Amino acid sequence: MNNSSAPAPRWLRPLDRLGSVLSTACAVHCLLMPVVVVALPMLASGPLASRAFDRAVCGLMVALAAFCLWRGCRTHGRWGLFILLGGGAAVTHAVQWFGPDICCAKERANWTEAAVMCAGGLAIAAAHLLNLRLVRRCAGCSVCP
Secondary structure: OOOOOOOOOOOHHHHHHHHHHHHHHHHHHHHHHHHHHHHOHHHHHOHHHOHHHHHHHHHHHHHHHHHHHHHHHHHHOOOOHHHHHHHHHHHHHHHHHHOOOOOEOOOOEOHHHHHHHHHHHHHHHHHHHHHHHHHHHHHOOOOOO
């Protein structure tokens, strides 16, 4: 553990939990959207199926994760968590900005994009959960402040 670290504030834990839930929800959304769009075509033109919505949610999800990890890493000193966050962020943003314009067409579902986005969202959720675990463990340790 890191002696020169700043203690994590109490409000960080619920924020990390919220981030992990939202990241997991993003992964589930990405995995289920092709099925929902094929089953209910009227949703294909809705906001949940738009690229702008996905990009905004990805940006907010990564920003929340980066903030929570930064605060947590100042306490537990495990900065390697940013590798997991960076991998998930790179995957999700690469698909959002360089993938096909339409994630789910009425005639076919893009399962490759759905699976890759799901993996990216789960990586970000895992970074949140590991951060939360390390902060909790560090709070009870005698080495950390």
